[in-house]
Amino acid sequence: MSLVDYSQTAEDHQTLLVLVRHTGSSLAPQSFNNAWDHIRRVSSVHVPGQKRDVYVRYKRGYPIENNEWGDFQAHRKVLGLISIGKCSSHEEFEKLFESYKGVKKEYSSTIYNSRLLVFGMNKDGSPLEEEPAQEKLDNGEEVKDGGEKHGDNRNDSKIVGSGLTDQMNENMKSVADKSKQGKAAASTTAEVVKSGQQHPTATKRSHSNSLTKESTGAEVVFYPDLEHAEDLEERLKEFVTSLFFVLEGKRLDRSFERTERLQLLCAPHEKKVYVGIDTDSKSVKKKCMGRLRKHLGDLCLQAGMPGEAILHYQTGLDVLRNLNDFLWMAGCYEGLSAASVILKYPRSQAATLKRNLSFNVVKGSAINIHTKSSTYVNGLDVPDRTGTGVLHPDDIIDKYEEAIKHYSKFKNAAMIEMEASFKACRVLIMQRKYLQASDFLQNVVYINLTSSEEDKINRYSTLASLYSQIGFQRKASFFKRVAAMQCVTHGTSTGWHQCYYLLLQALGGYNLSFDIKEFIKDHANGWPVLQFRVLHELVYSARRMGNPQLAVRHMTFLLHTMYQHLTEEERRETITTLEGLTARCEGTCHSLALENGMILPPVALTRLPSVKFFKVVAPAPHLQPVKINCDTTSKHEIFIYTPLFLGEEKSSDSPELDFQWVEGDTCEVQIQVLNPLKDELKIQYIGLLTDGVEMEQFPANPTLPPESGPIHVKLLGQPKAAGQLRILGYCTHVLGVRSNCKLKDLRQLGHTHFEVDVVPSLPQVTLESSLPKSVSFTSVGNSANVVSSASALLYAGQSLECMTTLHNISDITVEKLDVALTQKIDNDFCSRMFTWCKDNIKSQLPLQPANQLCFSLCIYGFSDFLSPDLLSPDFSSPCRSTKSTRSRSDSLDSKVIEALLTVKYSGGKGLQAGYCRHCSLALMVDVLPSLYITRWDVLPAKSVDHCYLVFDLVNVSSHEMIINYDTDKKIIIEPQQSRRLPVEIRRQELPVEEKPEVYQFVSYRFLCEPTNKCSQLLASLVDIRWSIPSTKVCGKVGIEYLKWTKEHLKQIQVATVNWEVRLNGQLYLPPDIPAFQIGDLVNLDVMFRRSRDVLDWTSSKLSVMITQDAPATSSVCDISDSVSCLGLLTSYYRQIPEDGFHHTCAFIFHVSGLFTIDCRFSLLDADHVVHTTFRCLPVAQVLVSN
């Protein structure tokens, strides 16, 4: 069966076909390939002295059937043979040579010349010796040595057989003067040809006879190995030149002109037809002539004379046209086209011979390094180019069409037709006529050629590659896929491998790319049904190929990318298939490299499950690290607005996180996952994908119900070091596939990554108190870090002590600990309510792991003890002096005080980094009212030094209450009962108020601040304690919030001067008014004393005035009739004794009525003018009756 050469081009018409064969079994395929690569480089040879280039086409295999077409188209003829083999001994060589001869015989009908390349022997044909150094040298002496050695070898081989030695001898000679021999070979063959001319019967095949003679001459070449084959190139050149000369000889052979020797050239299938035909008929002769002309054209083309070839073709065409010899006409057309192409489009690309540096080029080598000489690359002389008959580019295609049309008439010429189509297509590609090229390609599909599967695969692959060359990617993919399908029609296992790689090449045309980012676009991309099918085929072929990993990867890709295009049923099916695949081989999240160097990037299953929400969660407030030195509560930053746009706006790649994580703590990321499937989805693993800091994962494995709404999943992890942690995404293990889902690929989440600062490890403590926990707690300030709570119920004035315990539950020592109190109300207020001992705490530090720290907290039921009734500014109240007010909101019976006891603690590395933690105890204290002070007043005591503070107390508790005061006095107040309580105090020097009272109606808050110094002073003097026997509680009444009027204070204050008025020896005590009878003698004894040394006692006077208060008359009237005065009413003093003085006088009242005795003490200046007067108050009054 003839094989189609799918790579043939129009230029190949110009080439000499040389078969390169692998001979014998000892040559490794790799070495053969290396040699083949070397040989292949010698593709064009310049013939010395001819100004022509000869092109060679090498083939490693060539069917005899194809060779038979050689008469039809000369470039199909194998002209030369190079066999490559390896041997290490003469016996092996013999075998090699036999096999070489066998091959040569096969192609003997067409071969002009042949070579046998033998590796593994010295250049002179002797087996390799142990010392390879010697063989490398080609100095005279060494060679001689070598010669002697070979002589020995020859002796050895003589023992084996003399026939061989003879041959070897000749071979060695040939090696010795190879160049001469080369020429000789050529000349001998030429001679043979010439001799052939003389004997017409043996014209064509004469030179093959040389085989039988075994006078192989330069046919065998020995090399130790390829590296030492420096002159291989030279040899090949010689070989090709020899071929050329034979060809040239044939071309110049004009014997065909003699009609008696006419021979009918036939295509293989024609041979039977023409058997026994009358060769003498005119038409047959003409046919012979025409075909020979065509053949001559072929030879000219091969010999590097396309111009001449065109002429021959045209002549041949003219002859054959009349004879309707369509096949050969088609041959002429094709030849014409090929020659024109060669002339029109010189192969410039041939100039870029890839030179291998290891391939030594001897100076003057015949490999054509194209110069700007008169010779073109195609071996054509410049004048030749202007030759007539060159076809126009469009005509070339017309001729090809013509040729193909004729070829198609012959079923046997299908191979020729197909190749012609490909050639025409390639020419069109060169001409950039893609649409026409596609027409030729389409024709190929319809050529009916029975061929092997492999051939079909080749055909479709070639079609595909040509389609892709003309930019028809979709067509190319179509045929790639067809080729892939062809690979597996007969279920060969190797086919799947080939099928897979062909399918891979088909992906481009279906817009499939394994890069997800490239593939998933905003718009539709490609034909989903076809993509689905191709991917399915890819999965199947990968599986059959025995690479489940690839199958899993492709299946994952299919599921991920095709998801929205699939029906419910298909999804289910796909998932089942994927699970089936992953059951055997788990899907990885790494890139896979294919044999052809392609990289399959990992596919992250971000749709299964899909994540709708991704939040990095701050640690619990009481575990959050806080900078020790930074005051977080007050951030007074200056706000400056600028319309300028300074720098790039920071994109939302990585959002600012206003918290830190702590090394060694379990940290959390919250995500919401959705299961879009109609079936339950089991996530075997879902964890965080992090970078920067090592992190221990605590993965979750939730199972999502069908078509679930968002489900919260916590991804936990523990940073193992301090530093900046980058959260890049999450990893999942779903359906047996591991995926790394990166946030940057999940645009719906809005961020590419998160960056969290991880601070060094900090200790962790628990906080508890001995008090019962409170039921509720309304937030006070920053109450988020509350870890525990305590509640207490106190009566106003009661005190309580509770034990607070800190337990270090971490393995880091607490080195620093601060306790502070924060409260809604004033700090001063709560510092009165809550107290603790700081030194006690300090003494217990440092707190070792698993140890406890205890301190007691004292709580005092603080109250102002003012009755809510006093709130309204009720001036008509019995006690006008109390003008306190309170806001209505506080008029509840009990008051709730809330406060936070905040503990700041730190230790270990975290402390060094300046971080601490806060935790708080919420304190809720219910303060019940115990007693209210409803009124208060000041009364003078019996002694002038003393006075009474009088309080009206109401028991507002529901229990009987015992009040202790004045150290030993005790009264009992029943609930709701009011009792007056006099407390005697010494009169005091009162401090001066710094600021006057401004507010008439003070707020409660103001009230709470005992800024009034007098009140405070008085409070310190009064000690009233209460106790409730039934509940066994006791407390204290504080009076620091009572306000005292000026009158009150005057009474309390120690006076500047002291008056003592005695009537008839009785001390006058207001408000009692002593009564006398008319005519009674009333002795007045006024005692005056200064109590403080504040006055400048100079001259002074003391005067007593007596007046009668007559209700009807004016207050001042002449009283000389109604009272008689005995003694002086006024007395003057130069000096006052230190202890004061007495002034005595007496009165006798004549009428009844109320009399007022007004005593005044005046200080006089030098002119006896009064400048200061003291008056005895209250003024003494006397009632006189009949």
Added chain:
Amino acid sequence: MTTMTSQRRLRSLVLSRSENDPENMSGMYYFIIVGHYDNPIFEAEFNPPNKINEPKIDDHRHLNQFIAHAALDLVDEQAWTTSNMYLKVVDKFNEWFVSAFITAGRMRFLMLHDVKNEDGIKNFFTEMYDTYVKFAMNPFYEINTPIKSQAFEKKAQFFGRKYLTG
């Protein structure tokens, strides 16, 4: 060129379905609108009235789609050679001819058919173009997305009966 490629068929393709009697095959039409990104937008099949009840071969439609997809290269290339919207037969594969029509908005109408019916297909394309343009005017329809409209399908079937199978 068309004379050159006579009516020979490739029989050995893997994808080609089992050899059917050409008589039995005649008169089948497969119509598809292809969007700008080689994405199918609308598909319809028209069978002659006597074969409507035949069970469909599953592979059948896939094959049609593969052929239609591969023909897009030729459609795109030939679009440059003419100013006509109707490109006539642009490609063929096995028994299928591919006729094409390009709208002003460069939507590609393809028709796979196994009998020649140049005028009928041309009329069908023109009518479908009309229908498509009207449909595309719908502000709720986004260009290049699949057409899911019963009215559109009915129209297509109607024109199919009128110009192709009827």
